[in-house]
Amino acid sequence: MEGDCIFCxxxxxxxxxxxxxxxxxxxxxxxxxxxxxxxxLVVPKKHIRSMNDLEExxxxxxxxxxxxAKEIAREQGTDQAGYKLVFNVERGGGxxxxxxxLHILGGWELGKHPRLAGMPV
Ligand code: AMP
Numbered sequence: 001m002e003g004d005c006i007f008c009x010x011x012x013x014x015x016x017x018x019x020x021x022x023x024x025x026x027x028x029x030x031x032x033x034x035x036x037x038x039x040x041l042v043v044p045k046k047h048i049r050s051m052n053d054l055e056e057x058x059x060x061x062x063x064x065x066x067x068x069a070k071e072i073a074r075e076q077g078t079d080q081a082g083y084k085l086v087f088n089v090e091r092g093g094g095x096x097x098x099x100x101x102l103h104i105l106g107g108w109e110l111g112k113h114p115r116l117a118g119m120p121v
Pocket of ligand 1: 032087
């Protein structure tokens with residue numbers, strides 16, 4: 001727990017979030033400023049600053065994050081159409097909250113993904 005970390009505060013119940021999953025090691029909640037129709041953050045309870053700080057002993061956390069993300073994508077109905085999984089790493093990678101998290105971005109209509117604009121699908 002880092003006192004000034006917003007994600008630690010959410011995990012400890014000191015700040016609100018719209019949870020979609022709460023497990024022993026991992027939680028997931030909706031992004032407060034979504035960049036996609038479905039935008040959910042998968043977050044380990046353990047405070048790890050970024051991917052750079054992930055240690056071998058925490059490999060199980062990464063595995064749980066990925067399998068949880070896959071399951072949430074299915075529950076949100078975006079698994080078949082497709083989705084993105086993104087880790088922003090440190091400032092240069094666009095990281096803003098320094099508590100490891102995995103973005104699930106999806107829910108675009110087929111062919112409406114911003115990257116595919118104008119391309120035949
Ligand atoms: P990143 O740029 O990878 O660090 O992404 C951090 C994400 O956390 C951003 O998409 C923010 O919109 C989101 N975020 C920040 N504060 C909150 C919050 N209190 N509840 C939910 N999402 C948040």
